[in-house]
Amino acid sequence: MASAGADWRIWAQRATALALWLLLALPLLRVAALDRLWPQDQVLTLLEHAQDALDAGRLTAVDGSGARELYTAAIAMDPDRGEAREGLARVALAAAAQARDATSRNRFDQARRMLDLARELDAPRAAVEPVADALRKREASRLGIDTMLRNAAAARVAGNLDGAPDAALPLYAKVLSLQPERTDAIEGREDALADLLQRARAELDAGKLADAAALISTARGYDAGHVDLPETEAAFARSRDALQSRADAALRRGKLVDAERDYRQLAALPDAPASAKQGLHEVALAQVRNAEKASADFHFDRAAAALDRARAIDPATPGLREARAHLARARVAQRELRPAPVGAKRQREVQQLLAQAAAAEARGDLLTPPGDSAFDRLRVARSLAPDDKAVIAASKRLLPAAWQCQRTQLQANSLARSRSCLDAAAALGADRSEVNRARRALALRWVDVGEERLRGGDVDSAGQAVEEARRLDASVPGIAELQERVRVAARP
Structure with missing residues (x-):
């Protein structure tokens, strides 16, 4: 009996535990069942x-x-x-x-x-x-198909080929969408497209490449297999290449306005060649160089206009900010200049400027500070009395110092400072061939810097070095290859 009572208690405990487990699990089981039923x-x-x-x-x-x-x-x-x-x-x-x-x-x-x-x-x-x-x-x-065909033919005769629902080509397209095998509609469309492509070739002859490109694209949209299309596309390619050559020639001759106009026309074309953007970049750099020279000669309006053209092409043109600073520095020096005095008064002023230039030279202030440097003081004196023997003598005396500055800074690898000294030497009347040799040597050094920066993975600095070299001498050996490698490395 005791054993039976114990067994009963064990079963009762197990039943109670099972009931409690079911009580706890029932909500979970219900949720799972609802989750299965709800999507259905x-x-x-x-x-x-x-x-x-x-x-x-x-x-x-x-x-x-x-x-x-x-x-x-x-x-x-x-x-x-x-x-x-x-x-x-x-x-x-x-x-x-x-x-x-x-x-x-x-x-x-x-x-x-x-x-x-x-x-x-x-x-x-x-x-x-x-x-x-x-x-x-x-x-x-x-x-009314026949009516549409008559209207299309009349529109073609009137020269109304495209651009409106009642123009010839849209009407022919409408007819062919309804009756694709309509022979007279096919022939009418072909004739209208021939007229359109003839118009495109006339635009090419007039030098209006963008308008010609739009007409060619329109013709291609109506019938990419039109018999006159290949010839017109070939004529377009020839005109585009001729425009590129003309722009490049204008840039080489320094005709920057003409070069910019032609490069902009190239850049406006569909699928514009990369050379158009590069050409505009070269024009902007040339304008910066012109501004530097004009500032050195106190031609401020000319310098400002050149800088404005460069900025209109690309506000981030290398050297643009420095050229504006140069212009500002030249204006400071120019403010020292009064109307040219006459006789003894002018001579006294020139002598004073020469004395100030000599004092600045003695202090080592060859190029700086702006307006008080030896170079700036002598430049004012040269503008007052360019033929004065004392001014000429001072220029000759200062010229070797400018050259020495240029060489010293180059040896120290201070390339920007070397460029400033070279510009001073040029302004002091240095021999042009000697200046050109120095510019090429400095450009070669910038190419070396660009190579070093590119090998180190600094693509932006390498690109800046290329631009500095190009501003000095665009034909320096190695610059084209380096520029292409920088361009490839800069790709995302």
Whole structure:
């Protein structure tokens, strides 16, 4: 009896534990069951709404309430649900039926929309093509094909080829969309395109490449296989190459206004060549160089105009900021200048300037500070009395110091400072061939710096070194190769 009582207590404990476990687990089991059932309820609801929309003829709607959108949503929730795919097939057939009805009512836009829907939903060709054929015939009959052809021919004779619904090419395109095999429409379109391409070649002859490119693109859109298109495209390519050559020649001759105009025309073309952008960059650099020279000669308006042109091309042109600073420094020096005195008074002022220049030279202030440097004081004296023997003598005395500064700074690898000293030597009347040799040597050093920076992975600094070298001597050996490597390395 004791053993039976113990067994009973054990079973009672186990039953109690099981009941407690079920009590705790029941909510979790219920949630899992609802999670399995709820998507199915949603799918069924979508299918019901989709069928209602189909029955109401609401096949598609931008707000998602159309039969197409609802069946698609059901498929997204349950890809294996066959009813949803069957529903989409019924929508496709219903779209073909609505297209047929719209055609019979001369609602051509609606008919085309429904045909598009039927095709998107893979309606059988047997259901779509007869409706499409009927639509073309009925629309042609309604619109009057013969009338459109007569209007197209008249528009062509009047030179109204494109750009408006009643122009020749749009009318021919409309006819061919309705009756693709209409021979007179095909021939009329070909003749109109021949006229359009002839117009493009005339624009090329007038140097209007952008207008010609637009006409060629229009012709290609109507018929990419037109017989005159290859010849016209070849003529366009020749004109573009000639414009490039003309721009390059203008840049070499220093005709910067002409070069900028031609490079801008190249840059405005579709698929503009990279050389157009590079050419504009070269023009901007040349304008900066011109501004530097004009500032040194106290031609401030000319310098400012050159800087404005450079900024209009590219506000980030290398050297632009430095050139503006140079212009400001030259203005400071110019403010020291009064109307040229005459006789003894002028001589006294020149002597004072020469004394100030000598004092600055003795202090070692060859180029700085702006306005008080030996070079700036002597420059003012030169502007007052360029033929004065004392001024000429001072220039000759200061010139070796400028050259020594240039060489010392170059040996110290202070290339920017070396450039400033070289500019001073040039302004003091140094031999041009000697200046050119020094410019090339300095440019070669900048190329070496660019090579070193590029090997170190500093692409931006390498690019700046290339620009400094180009400003000094654009033909220095190695610059073209380095520039190309920098360009490749800068690609994202």
